[in-house]
Amino acid sequence: MSTFTVTKPVLGIETSCDETGVALLRWEPGQPGRGLLAHTLYSQIKLHAEYGGVVPELASRDHVRKLLPLVREAMAEAGLTPQDLGGVAYTAGPGLVGALLVGAAAARAMAWALGVPAIGIHHMEGHLLAPLLENDPPSPPFVALLVSGGHSMLVEVKAIGEYRILGDTLDDAAGEAFDKTAKLMGLPYPGGPALALLAEQGRPGAFRFSRPMTDRPGLDFSFSGLKTQVLLAWRQSDQSEQTRADIARAFEDAVVDTLLIKCRRSLDVSGARQLVIAGGVGANKRLRAALSDAAAKDGFRVYFPRLEFCTDNGAMIALAGAIRLAGGQQQDETVQVFPRWDLQTLQSVSETADIGDG
Known part of the structure; x- marks a missing residue:
């Protein structure tokens, strides 16, 4: 299995429900924004408005349509190519199983093709780490x-x-x-x-x-x-x-x-x-x-967190993934998602991740 190179960017993918989020982040402990290079987001609000709520099958199909174009958009914004990536992080749960599988499958395929590690992230861990993207x-x-x-x-x-x-x-x-x-x-x-x-x-x-x-x-x-x-x-x-x-x-x-x-x-x-x-x-x-x-x-x-990082987004997933990859955590190539996932079962991050501000 490939080793994560801290100096290379992490691609973050969020597809847990009705928003497709993609971000690129280079791990920079102690720096404002933690090295956020680019982030893009597509909301499915108009798609589901007719039904008064999220329709899981429609959500999954829309993630399929939007995910790769958003990846290309974020890459262009950051001035990167896929070969510049050091790892891929994606939301593995909790969420809608079909929507999660879209992001997981795409992330695993990209990581395998590029020979870089991938890691599944708990959606709620991403949210609680989002304020780490701020200046203070x-x-x-x-x-x-x-x-x-x-x-x-x-x-x-x-x-x-x-x-x-x-x-x-x-x-x-x-x-x-x-x-x-x-x-x-x-x-x-x-x-x-x-x-x-x-x-x-x-x-x-x-x-x-x-x-x-x-x-x-x-x-x-x-x-x-x-x-x-x-x-x-x-x-x-x-x-x-x-x-x-x-x-x-x-x-x-x-x-x-x-x-x-x-x-x-x-x-x-x-x-x-x-x-x-x-x-x-x-x-x-x-x-x-x-x-x-x-x-x-x-x-x-x-x-x-700033308003754009309160709702679902790829930046929080890229950050959580970068922290875990920098701490030496990796997973095998299995495409696996968890519609229900207890936050308390997560593995702690090694001190080598250097998450502090110093």
């Missing part, structure tokens, strides 16, 4: 809040690859609750961003919903009951545009308050003073503002 990145230990359409969890990060889940969602994830709530109020797909935009016109306090599972100990989440409260309030209202905005504001406030309460608890439980926010819901303006205010009041630091 965190260093472990820290707590990560991973909030997206499919996940809401709090993770204690003792080292890269050494993770302990402190809290997880028992039903709907925060992003999923945003999307479903928007749909029941007649907002267009994708519902989460549309609801957040509408909430900006809402009047604070016009409606109030519960902050689920904050009245008891623990760090798990549950948003399905909140969604039901919104449904009842909407059905019993006059359903005017202002009322729609007021309900959207009350829902968003409830989710943000719930996440904030749980984040504060997780820092107390872990003893960490750094909090990383990752995943699509991490782009929410009100959540960012609330957590920044709390950090200033409570004396902890909060880190956000």
Whole structure:
């Protein structure tokens, strides 16, 4: 098996759901952007809008159509050829099995043809490492809040690859609750961003919903009951545009308050003073503002990836792959994906990966 050459770029491929992401990154520990050379992204939002949600078979087929053109685009942007690559990283899970297989098969084929190593990356590890692409990145230990359409969890990060889940969602994830709530109020797909935009016109306090599972100990989440409260309030209202905005504001406030309460608890439980926010819901303006205010009041630091790296992207996969390859981790040529994959089962990264800022 070929050995990864640290000075050569890593190609990152993300195809876990409805976005095709490709990036090129040269491993540069301690440098802003960690050596990000290029990244391209294609979203399937228009493709799935007609159906009000992601259709797995259509998603897989669109990844097949878009992946290689995006690879060529990223290569051209970076001024590289395939022969310049030192390794290939791809999302191996969790996600839609067909979509994952598209990226895995392409990555393995390219790596085999070029004689370079390939490595499968956990999608959520990519998200929690995304803030390391910024100019002032965190260093472990820290707590990560991973909030997206499919996940809401709090993770204690003792080292890269050494993770302990402190809290997880028992039903709907925060992003999923945003999307479903928007749909029941007649907002267009994708519902989460549309609801957040509408909430900006809402009047604070016009409606109030519960902050689920904050009245008891623990760090798990549950948003399905909140969604039901919104449904009842909407059905019993006059359903005017202002009322729609007021309900959207009350829902968003409830989710943000719930996440904030749980984040504060997780820092107390872990003893960490750094909090990383990752995943699509991490782009929410009100959540960012609330957590920044709390950090200033409570004396902890909060880190956000830039907005383009909150949602699924190839840069986070290239970074996670570069870290693991630089740490000496490689895998055989088997094309294997994991629609479900426990983050806590990942192998820790050798200290030789040099992930710090020094």
